[in-house]
Amino acid sequence: MSSSAAGPRKILAVTTVAAALLAGSAVTSTATAAAAAPVAAAQGCVQDLYIGNYCRFYSGNAMTSRGQVGNRVKEIQALINAATSYSPKLTVDGNFGPATESAVRWFQSRKGLAVDGIVGKNTWSKLRTA
Numbered sequence: 001m002s003s004s005a006a007g008p009r010k011i012l013a014v015t016t017v018a019a020a021l022l023a024g025s026a027v028t029s030t031a032t033a034a035a036a037a038p039v040a041a042a043q044g045c046v047q048d049l050y051i052g053n054y055c056r057f058y059s060g061n062a063m064t065s066r067g068q069v070g071n072r073v074k075e076i077q078a079l080i081n082a083a084t085s086y087s088p089k090l091t092v093d094g095n096f097g098p099a100t101e102s103a104v105r106w107f108q109s110r111k112g113l114a115v116d117g118i119v120g121k122n123t124w125s126k127l128r129t130a
Contacts, residue, residue: 045082052128053083061124066117068096076100076119076127080107083130 045055055078057071064072077090080103090103101117108115111126119127 045078052125053079053130054128055079055082061121063121064096064119066096066098066101069094072119073100076104079127079130080104083127084110 045053048054048059051059055075057078058075060072062072064076071094073096074092074094076096077092077094077100080086080100081089081092084107086103086106090100104119104123105115105117107113107127107130108117108123111123111130113122113126
């Protein structure tokens with residue numbers, strides 16, 4: 001093999017190694033961004049093409065009412081905070097207590113829904129499009 005043929009091969013080898021290292025760096029930064037996603041979820045909601053307003057806690061529409069706890073309740077609390085002028089803002093703690101029930105009733109009355117304090121399909125639909 002001549003030295004003139006080795007030059008381009010060395011350049012190709014160095015370029016390939018550099019590309020692999022950069023790709024590994026991109027994977028690391030993507031993984032870091034994915035790890036930060038739960039923090040971003042707690043800070044704000046997004047408009048999802050299929051779901052509508054979505055705060056990254058819960059994407060369904062199951063009936064949710066006072067006494068329940070968990071991500072469905074967090075989603076309701078975050079949606080009311082993000083999509084309405086309700087004041088004072090709810091604490092997004094996942095506990096469907098009296099403050100959340102009052103906010104849901106307030107929301108339902110302003111959207112022309114049955115005011116029962118229960119987040120069923122109709123209330124979910126209005127929260128997702130508020």
